[in-house]
Amino acid sequence: MGWLCEKRAKLLKFSVVSIVSLIVTQSALWSGIEIARWAPLWANFWAVSIASLPAYYLNRRWVWNLTDRHSIRIEVLPFWAFNLVGLFLSTGAVVIVSQVTESTFLVLLANLGSFGLLWVGKFIFLNNFLFRRGR
Secondary structure (H helix, E strand, C coil): CHHHHHHHHHHHHHHHHHHHHHHHHHHHHHHHHHHCCCCHHHHHHHHHHHHHHHHHHHHHHHHCCCCCCCCHHHHHHHHHHHHHHHHHHHHHHHHHHHHHCCCHHHHHHHHHHHHHHHHHHHHHHHHHHHCHHHC
């Protein structure tokens, strides 16, 4: 029963980190498109890159309670590689949607949907592989 409570707590914390990431990503994407007037492709690249920083640190420290030294090879590179999958998926969706419509809302929705598809997989990856020692 303790295992289930621990898993639920991690999933809840991971969800909160995902919401923070969502807010950062969507704000940066909107700002890139509407304020900086960047093409959606570059705005999406910027937004995903910026949001990856707090996502890594919050997941590592708060969700999985890891306080030891960061390992570039074991943690940082695999985390960024997973985020690159999200970047490519979301960039493809953003570019496709921006070719069909000029609606910033639909571009934001395409980005959100892309990362939503990866959400469950990311939790499994972080919990079972990347931050496993934090149990």
